[in-house]
Amino acid sequence: MDLGAFSISLTVKDLAVSKSFYERLGFQVFGGDASQNWLIMKNNDCIIGLFQGMFERNILTFNPGWDANANQLDSFMDVRHLQRELKAQGIKIEDEVDEDMTGPASFVVIDPDGNPILIDQHV
Secondary structure (H helix, E strand, O other): OOOOEEEEEEEEOOHHHHHHHHHHOOOEEEEEEHHHOEEEEEEOOEEEEEEEOOOOOOEEEEEOOEOOOOOEOOOOOOHHHHHHHHHHOOOOOEOOOOOOOOOOEEEEEEOOOOOEEEEEEOO
């Protein structure tokens, strides 16, 4: 099962402090908008999203349809297909995708330890 590009979305207390810290680890701003309290930072193929005041927990994120540089892939497994496969395996889906729709959509699953996993398709 190809879930797409992987990143971790971190909930941070102070976006500027976190940005400075990750820059010292070699990350550079790759996207986002600091005025809206979020940045995407990248170090080679490692991607970290920094989000201030947007959610309670850190989130593992997969982006079907994107490579590690947020370039659209010619071929990928649609988020609705991924949802059907996971449901068939008995995995509970939070915030299900409407399978009659097309295009951008997302859903969440929770791992056994309570960690949210966001499957977020932008194309």
